[in-house]
Amino acid sequence: MGKVYYISKNVGLGLLVLGVSALATIIALSIAYDKEKAKNQGRPGDGAADSTSMPTPPATLFTPKEPWDRYRLPDSLVPVSYNVTLWPRLEPNADGLYIFTGHSAVVFKCVKETDLIIIHSNKLNLTNFHGHLAKLSGLDEVTAPTIQKSWLVVKTEFLVLQLRSRLAVGATYVLYIEFQGELADDLEGFYRSEYTEDGVKKVVATSQMQATYARKTFPCFDEPAMKAVFSVTIIHKRGTVALSNGREIDGVIDGMPVKVTTFEPTERMSTYLLAFIVSDFVSIQSNQNNNLLIRIWARKKAIDDRQGDYALNVTGPILQFYERYYNATYPLSKSDQIALPDFNAGAMENWGLVTYRETALLYDPIVSSTGNKERVTTVIAHELAHMWFGNLVTLRWWNDLWLNEGFASYVEYLGADYAEPTWDMKDQIILYDMYKAFAVDALASSHPLSCREEEVNDPAQISEMFNTISYNKSYLNTFAFDNTEYTDLWDHLQKAVENTPGIHIPHTVHDIMNRWTLQMGFPVVTIDTRTGSISQKHFLLDPDSVVDRPSQFNYTWFVPIKWMKTGVEQQQYWLLQKTVSGQDWVLANTNVSGYFRVNYDLENWSRLLSLLNTNHKVSHLPIHLSNVSDTLHCFSKIISTTLALTTTKYLSKEKDYIPWESVLRNLNYYILMFDRTEVYGALQAYLKKQIQPLFEHFRTITANWTRVPSGHTDQYNQINAIGIACSMGVRGCRELIRGWYRQWMETPNHNPIHPNLKSTVYCSAIAFGGTEEWDFAWMKFKNTTVASEASRLRAAMACTKTPWLLNRYLEYTLDPTKIRKQDATSTIQYIAQNVVGLPLAWNFIRARWSYIFQQYGKGSFSFSSLISGITKRFSTEFELQELKKFKEDNLHVGFGSATLALEQAIEKTTANIKWVTENKAQVLKWFTEASK
Template identity: 95%
Template sequence: MGKVYYISKNVGLGLLVLGVSALATIIALSIAYDKEKAKNQGRPGDGAADSTSMPTPPATLFTPKEPWDRYRLPDSLVPVSYNVTLWPRLEPNADGLYIFTGHSAVVFKCVKETDLIIIHSNKLNLTNFHGHLAKLSGLDEVTAPTIQKSWLVVKTEFLVLQLRSRLAVGATYVLYIEFQGELADDLEGFYRSEYTEDGVKKVVATSQMQATYARKTFPCFDEPAMKAVFSVTIIHKRGTVALSNDAADGVIDGMPVKVTTFEPTERMSTYLLAFIVSDFVSIQSNQNNNLLIRIWARKKAIDDRQGDYALNVTGPILQFYERYYNATYPLSKSDQIALPDFNAGAMENWGLVTYRETALLYDPIVSSTGNKERVTTVIAHELAHMWFGNLVTLRWWNDLWLNEGFASYVEYLGADYAEPTWDMKDQIILYDMYKAFAVDALASSHPLSCREEEVNDPAQISEMFNTISYNKGAAVLRMLSEFLTEPVFARGLSVALKFSLPTVCPQAVENTPGIHIPHTVHDIMNRWTLQMGFPVVTIDTRTGSISQKHFLLDPDSVVDRPSQFNYTWFVPIKWMKTGVEQQQYWLLQKTGTIRVTLTTPLFLTCNNDWVLANTNVSGYFRVNYDLENWSRLLSLLNTNHKVIINRAQIIDDAFNLARAKIISTTLALTTTKYLSKEKDYIPWESVLRNLNYYILMFDRTEVYGALQAYLKKQIQPLFEHFRTITANWTRVPSGHTDQYNQINAIGIACSMGVRGCRELIRGWYRQWMETPNHNPIHPNLKSTVYCSAIAFGGTEEWDFAWMKFKNTTVASEASRLRAAMACTKTPWLLNRYLEYTLDPTKIRKQDATSTIQYIAQNVVGLPLAWNFIRARWSYIFQQYGKGSFSFSSLISGITKRFSTEFELQELKKFKEDNLHVGFGSATLALEQAIEKTTANIKWVTENKAQVLKWFTEASK
């Protein structure tokens, strides 16, 4: 077992180089970024309100007067250990409530003189001991002060004990508390999950502590830096099994209950605790140096072998990380469990990782290639945290990106090791970089790392679990790994895990053989972590000049957040000239000169010469060229497209540069003209994602007909290609990404009206309806076929899907059907479906907000979903808005199509009308929705006529 440390703010992440052995490394985040220095010196504009700070400050100013009025714990007490006993009841009491009871004893040390004990507690009924809510005693012959009074503070979620005298500095005390809580179905803290098996209702007691829900389970110092050792005891019903972070130390099978005690944990944060009581069963393996690996799930899921794949890939992924980190897995066992009700995708509880069923279970008959990939990547993400995040932990939530950005990057490495034929490392471009660009190009974006004081209450903490922390974090770390090289990057991580970070001395990476960078990694990474956004790099091949500028999707938007670096980045640029790779160029100022040799600036004198930058798409920036070079690249796409290795990037850059008015919209659209020759998945996916914006903006206008005709013309050769290589849809393409592109080909061909496609879809679905126990549709194609058949069909098709949804025991199948039912074009069916989202017996709470978003993605369903959430905002916010990580996507999902002045005014009125209710973790998403809608209005006004003309001519 290794020692445990949290990341000190002084070092942040910067790690680096063990100089003596030339271990020149900066741990990924080598953002050792002078954070404290920046705070002490102050940033430009400090002291003034920052309207774009992340998260958005509350509407009403709250000035704390007492220590318990603040959301952060005082620094006078430090927890040492907890002894926690919990007894969840899996049957309702006389009042119809599911409850749990328990008691806890926390040992803490006084490090600053104080007469107050402040500890987190939320929604717990505490036992009264002679007029007080806790008992206090001293250890090692220390006499504890008597408690004068005790009370609960609802706003800041504190239990406060006022003492008659002060605690002694250096002394250790024990705080004993008894409590009762509700085992509710709210997916927070210690909660219940329900499912039906063989006609019998089953109840699971399970947990989700991240980010601020441990306090709902037992009173605790609920901040990530407040690490302690936890000794857990679970009292539970006979016939059930209890699980926690560490291995069971003993089980007493008494009458009528069992008592399971667990070995003390490593020193860890409260948000990583997990407790589960269920009648689940497991499969196991001991291949990794006798490490016990178990997959837990419902008995039927295990019997149907839905856990086998997860078990098979967990061992190799753990082996990969042990080598990658150069550190053994820190615990004695690795449990992973699939839960019927779980709000997040998964949670990295140390030693007991919890998952949605769709993220852990794979049915070899029913599930698709995409389902298998999701299982692999989510497992790889969560297991990456076992070291980075759990062993070494962030101090406060403002630096969440260090946890999540890192895991989001290395999940691709772990998945690639487990499934080397999938080319997983390339997919980070689609799933992380492009997703981050879309948000980070807004004036309301925020830096990866913000100031501690910007993140206080639980809603602000939840708001940090966003695209910037996860996806931009992954993209920036990938860029760092590329210019350092992966081995150097990984060695830095190894150093971080083996030493207390404050004792590791960052050193100049320039001394590492083969690594040549113009500044310390610390200085380079500060530019990418302490200021929001990213640059567009413009190369003029006529002069060799190169420049950078802060890229904004709406060039007229105003950036209120100041930057100490004046929005200039140190940009590593890999580039080639006419197919020949050149030496990496570093752009360090606003402008520079790119050179072919040390003394010769770049000039393109031959008509056939061309330049391509960011060739491996590792740089977190967009690229623009002079028009002559754009013309050469477009010509090359049409004549020999495979020469351009980063076609997806060329397309994505062009479309977004056009939206930012840097190049013309027609130039961007011209990048798609070669598509009838394209067979690869990633370029096609890039095109479809960008054209989806055009569909969203124009599918309620006359432009859509011309767009549909053009896309039909371009997709038809791909549709025919897959018809041929699959022998008329009877075989599966051999390549992993080819299977994805087959899905694109069928889905777009059907929606654009390619001859024979809709008949094919209807035939498959009708055949299934006629033989309900035999589904003829290949798992890879189910999502597309279900959606298209329901869209082209009526009530009969919808009701059949609903029946199958209610009866399936495979979570991935239920997820597909749930999304597909939102595709119907029948308004009353959509309205009925919206009402179902309010009934947990029909749509699980974990799925309610995503189901509403699915309906809003349907052009017919958009106004229905918008009216629905406006009419029920207070209820929806109360149920999901105060801490749900996914809640913000509800606002962004519903407003994607908003592009008229009327919709903008409706959105602003919605904000105004609900200020008294609040928006919680969707606060920033609402501001960004207003910003995006404003930009959409301008873009549509300026581009509608020329887009209609272009599609009309190009479709001929």
């Protein structure tokens, strides 16, 4: 294809802009999104780790011989409805095990003649009925075939029933099964969560079905396209409450010390959206949304301390916003949201019963920070977005997971912005998501959004898929309670384009979007203002890397570009083969609205740098975000490293959060590459020089740190000012931090540190201190009843520079009584972020890989972050060889959902080695001269 480029016509052009221009942002979110990495990820000051993973094909070719050898269900049977009864025991049995029992009856229809019934079942003990593992009967006077034999297939997680004769096409049957399972603490399926309240151990039975764990709870057709209606009954102990997707319609106490709660039948839905919970939690509620019942559930103390109030206050407005935005009424009779002590993901969009980590739903008005509050808002907005896009209309198979996740990751900012309009949430999408997408999609080992179905088969591959897309209101109405593929969305977007006056695009939505979804990567667009020419090239972290995935589009894209130049604000029209030239500055991809990077001729770079250093406010965000970010991502030898660093010189004049945060995130690469070398001293001196004015600015406007900045993002930038100033040695900063922390140690029941600053102060004080400071933090961590406070302390304890404390902390991650299983891998990552802790964490992982993999790696979709987090600093040939040996030594163990993350770690380390070798000397020289 020819090199053709388009510039968007109007930011507000409704569906087209959402479907094409803003879609660039959504594509970025697709790539950046690792299922609830995104939601485990904290806001400023939360100290959370990140990760990104994409799917990988099977390591070895497996040729199935029988239908039950395949990971996908046959297409001969379709479920219609389930009747499920569960009875979780919240006390251990004689063997010390927590169990649940139950029975299920699934009504299914035969659509293709077959003598096999294949249904998912995993880790369940099934009752034997006269030699068989199920009972089969017919409906509507249909006679069911007899069962010849039945067996379980461990590899593909199937229950197989071989029948003596064939099922009749069009006939409906009922399969009845009784079962027992373990209510384990593995955070999967129907599992056990524990917490202590008032010195008493409490047990919660809760669930996480996505992606392939419903089959661990009851036998079912556990694929997203196999939608059905579910009627649920839960038997539970008196004094506890049972919750499920539907609203409870009856609660009967029989002669036994149990209660039987039944729920209204669900809408037609997928198994991965089911939820079952039994606890002694309490709730607060509202009925303001057209009499819709909205409830927030949590531990009694959390509710009593009003930690659920904020979530309740924003849920109603966000739901109302989405109803207008989607032009579709919320389809259920209630909206429950519950905060769980143990939860592997950040949150899960179960239809009608959304589950959260406590840090993602609870906000303490006294203890929690502005960042905690923002996180609650954005996570709620993300999960509620799924109630329509994902739950009402659902992907057909996991290879199109981006249809769910990227879109929710985009509109969460819109929902949060509606709930909190003073926060400028839509500006932050670039920081929190776009740049992460750039980082992973610049690798030769990246992957297209829409991969082939056969590349996503077993549970580990499915877990790697957690990634998006735009929408159309008619799309939701057409496919309500049904399943779709990405091509359905393009069809409906195309209809919207054709039916919207004033919109013209020279290609179809399919033509434009297939280049973004069916091939990996993104372009760097080069504008030569001397000649007016515009060209594009596939951007790669290492330009010498080999891309072994062919593309029918030859790695060219239709690129929607917004641009501006001197005196002309935001050009917003479709540009086809037009020139961009002039004697004054030109800036493309303003506000980073397009998913691509930009380069210019040296003359234009010079004009932009001059503008940045003399009048950096003239164009505000466009200059800061696209100019600074693009220049610092200079791995591809497109521009010189010194030119990239020169764009940061103006920072001593900058006071705004987003430009500072953007630069700091990009400069972090330099810190990671050089904080173990002689370069770091000069780098530290330069950053000290740049951050000092910001530190003094906040000291002044807060009256010597006694007040809180009024602006939402100003509060975040105060965190940057203190955190960077202390780590770079600005005079007075360390004394300030130590004083606050020491005052807290001397009066443990009165914390003088403002919640916004706690993460930074805790980390810095523990880094500057010793055993006494660490042990105090551990004591407060064990005793706090506020999840966000526990999360801050857990991250801060990884900041110590004392090796034996870090090694002890690593050992704690293997003990669930010290560090919850949900927090184990992120705690290891926190330690690895510490320059002293990196080698300790790396040795720890290598020595215990088999155990860690068995505990966390087989299906957890956040597991890949462990590899990517530990290897971020790797930049020497020795580390590369260690990484390769680690891979070789553990092939027999496996890497599960971290398989591709390991390949990407090797690729990134290789690129880091080359970049450091080529740039170390000039970077040292530049920082040395710039710090004078």
